[in-house]
Amino acid sequence: MNAGRVLATSTSRNVVSEVTRDIVMRTSDMYELFELGRSVGLERQRSGSMEMLEAVVRACSDEQEHLAGALALAGGVFVATQNKHARRVCDALVRRQNGAGGPSMLRVWCELAPYIRLPNIHEVVAEAERMCDVSVLGNLAPFVSEQSVERVASAVHAASVDVLLRMEMGTSSYEDAHRVVCAAAGVAQHLVDGTDRGLDRVWALVSDALASTHWASVCTSSDQIHGDVGRAGSEDYRRACTALVSYAQRQNSERADAMVNAVFALQPCLRYLPRSSVRVGRGREGAVLFYMDLLEHIAGQLTTRTVNALVMPLAVRYVQSVERDWFESAHALILSVLDAGHAKVAVWYARVVLALYPQRINMDLLDISFTAAIRALAHSSLSEQAQSCIDLLIARIDECAASGVERGVRRRELLCVLASQVASVPLDLLSFVMTSVDEHVDCEPLWATRRDVVGHVQDTVLESAELERRPVLASWVWRMRARVDARL
DSSP: OOHHHHHHHOOOHHHHHHHHHHHHHHOOOHHHHHHHHHHHHHHHHHHTOHHHHHHHHHHHHHOSSOHHHHHHHHHHHHHHHOOHHHHHHHHHHHHHOOSOOOGGGHHHHHHHTTTSOOTTHHHHHHHHHHTTOHHHHHHHGGGSOTTTHHHHHHHHHHHHHHHHHHHHTTOOOHHHHHHHHHHHHHHHHHHHHOOOTTHHHHHHHHHHHHHHTGGGGSOOTTSOOOTTOSTTOOHHHHHHHHHHHHHHHTSOHHHHHHHHHHHHHHOTHHHHSOSSOOOOOHHHHHHHHHHHHHHHHHGGGSOHHHIIIIIHHHHHHHTTOSSHHHHHHHHHHHHHHHHTTOGGGHHHHHHHHHHHTTTTSOHHHHHHHHHHHHHHHHTSTTGGGHHHHHHHHHHHHHHHHHHOTTTTHHHHHHHHHHHHGGGTSOHHHHHHHHHHHHHHHHHOOOHHHHHHHHHHIIIIIHHHSOTTTHHHHHHHHHHHHHHHHHTO
């Protein structure tokens, strides 16, 4: 009968105690002892012979030389049964334990950390750093103090950079990246409720660790993907990203600027790539994509200086990218910048989206993007520039009419975009836009186009207009519909 079976079934206290001491002395794999303690605990609990289990725990507490093994065995019993006596023994053994107990003990510490306070956790972290065991670092990260978490974050970040470099040499795997993401999620737990300024550096390190491994989340369908990793990321990835965004949104503009500057310093590809979209290695392209997605959610916290100096050059580089993910993220980032009130780029962006229509974006995206630019100008000191944007749109409508190209569908879509602006333009431009829509609708030879424009304004635009505009717009729509119906 093997020793584990004896511990699980014997009814003799002396036999159980002797076998326990023998196993602790002879077994070098601490995690094997932990698993043995867990299985013995479950078996004894199932059979109701808890007094024999007490004998196992007591033998562990009497151990003087092999403290790590005794702790591993007693820890397995405690985790399985939540026995109070086993808990007290584990607490006592932890206090007596000097150092981390060797590499084979690291996994045991990870199992015990959620239940037992570890006075030697910094020694355990140092051992994990020495062994380059990023999984252990991630499991222990939630239990280190806020004053010490930067050390763990630095180790996880170093592991992420190593994964990125090995990926670009073709020697890394999705499993390597996934381990780093799990570790970064563990560190990010400190950011959920943390406010200490010292965590700003941790935020930057965790951000760059996720960015450096983001290539594993944007792999193509032909790649071998690890488990639940995809563009949306694993559960650990989503949890870490939520913590990053939540922490950044709680900071004032000065601190948010400093944090963003820190991540740009950690990831040179954000600042020093050419202005045009180029392939620079899939790993770093993934990092850029991650940061565009992250900045989209925190643009409202940043000052105009940081937006103009760092954020917009990054978005401009990919605003006409042929890669769909980068193209969409760049536009989402610019829309977030406009929504945050940074209107300096609005006229430029209006030109860009008009140039991209209809080859790269459809009418709905053009409507959203162009309206965002007009709305940003209307609520800024640059409101007079909204006129030039409207003029660009009108010129594009007239081009379609003059050349006869896309006379039906495209002209109708552009007219609907123009009509949408009555809900967004500065009030001093409202009359001009309404008159322009009237003129184009009246000159439109296709009744279906006239009907669609009126229906678009009535069904969509009126709902989004400010209350002070609605009476004027409702009257205008009623008159326009009367004219359209009269020409049936």
